[in-house]
Amino acid sequence: MKTATELADLGVSNSLTQRYIKEGWLVSVGRGAYAKTHGKVTKLGALHGMQYESAHLVHAGGRTALELLGYSHYAAMDDRRFFLFGPHKCKLPEWFRKRFQGADIVFSASSFLPFSLATSFTRYDAGAFAVTVSAPERAVLELLYHVPAKVGFNEAFQLVGGMGTLRPGIMQELLEQCATIKVKRLFLYMARESGHRWYKDLEKDVVDLGSGKRVIVKGGKLDKEFQITVPVLSEEVLF
Known part of the structure; x- marks a missing residue:
């Protein structure tokens, strides 16, 4: 295209x-x-066209980026829910909206993460072309942005559990600049529970985690450290 x-x-x-x-x-x-x-x-082909027009401001992120980068058991097939992100007030072009009308596409126009951090993006080679997608560190925060409304808690937890090679320096920058308290608390909780080695390298005391409790899932248990209500994790989810 x-x-x-x-x-x-x-x-x-x-x-x-x-x-x-x-x-x-x-x-x-x-x-x-x-x-x-x-x-x-394809959606990726259309994304390539959009990025050519808009200097890569719209990108594949969240679960879609993780699927493309090999962090999911699922391949990023064209019939899978497709997660796109762009800056606040950004709109998808009319031709894209008409072409994929009725398709399972989730577009989030939000600047809760900085677009200026170049290391939080990477290029995905689709064969005939390449597109800009979120790097794993950015993608995992975008993934949690949609928990639990569009991504299930257990699925997100399992994805975070498989991310043992995140770069703590870039993760730290994103956490410090992330504008969503829920996302930061949820990420740190899942990283702690997953036992990743890079977790101890994060300077959690300089990350603004806000105040008060946050309910991620109703009817769950309160995690005292991060003050979020989450499901009780089963052995199936943990392992």
Whole structure:
């Protein structure tokens, strides 16, 4: 899939684009977006087009990024729920919304994490193109942003449990700049319970964890250290 801007940068003028459409080589998938005739427009391909237009501000994050980077038992197939993130007040282009109308896409326009921290992003090679996705340290906080409404607590806990190679320096920066108290407390709780070696390298005393209790899941138990109500973890979840 290519946007009009990308085609123009490749030397394909608007008139030539219209000729390709007339001759059946290209089809319009929305205003300013085109694909090869009979070609499949995937979510990753569409994301590549969006990023070409918006300097990578919209990116695959949370569970989707973790799936792409190999941290999940599930592959990031096109029929899986697709998590996208962008800055506060950012909107997805009209062509994307129309093309994937009814698809299971969760878009969060939020600046609860800084977009200026370059090391919190990475590139994912999709074969014919590459897209910007959240690095594991950013993705895990985005994952917890959606617990429990769109991501289950147990699933998130198991994903955090498999992240033994997080970079504590980048994790520290993100935690200190994260604007969501729930996410920070939940991450530190899950990291502690998972027993990761990098957990002891985090300077938890300089992370603003707010005050008062937070209920993550109703009917659970209160964790006294982080003052969050969470489910009672079963052996199946722990191991």
